[in-house]
Amino acid sequence: GAGVSQSPRYKVAKRGQDVALRCDPISGHVSLFWYQQALGQGPEFLTYFQNEAQLDKSGLPSDRFFAERPEGSVSTLKIQRTQQEDSAVYLCASSPPNQQETQYFGPGTRLLVL
């Protein structure tokens, strides 16, 4: 079946611009996670949803970062007033209700802020 999809795959933004990154999880997966992966580093947790409820947003680096999942399916990660340090790959993952410990990752969105 279809895996986790993310769009766009690549995004170039000028410093100060707002960006929106989309994640389509695997159908039926109730848990959804966002991670940020800086160049040469491991992914770092940003936020977690169970259905439409955002249960953990402790990893969001600043109030410029905002995530939503209004209908419990597609999720959007929004970054306002982008800064150069926001340049990274943003990974989305989802997990099924009967195997919540297993996260399936999308291909990521590579964001470059100039």
Place this chain on the structure above:
Amino acid sequence: AQSVTQLGSHVSVSEGALVLLRCNYSSSVPPYLFWYVQYPNQGLQLLLKYTSAATLVKGINGFEAEFKKSETSFHLTKPSAHMSDAAEYFCAVSDQGAQKLVFGQGTRLTINP
């Protein structure tokens, strides 16, 4: 707080040789442990996971890992390396259940012909 340490940011082995990628973890509760592989410009693919059942876990592509509580380790091995194994490998830990993953810094595996 949980943490993961991967010893060796780069590992190079010859084709056909043993692959050993090291991972040590820190966790205040019984952990779940994972190994993921990442090919260039792709997301992470799950290789294997430990969820408090058998301590020796077998995964895809001939990889396996052994959970050793006394050593707080979860090293990844493969008896015979293949050129297609060249990639970045990440060890991760989580609390049991649907919890965030805490990743190590990754180990880049290079296979020499």
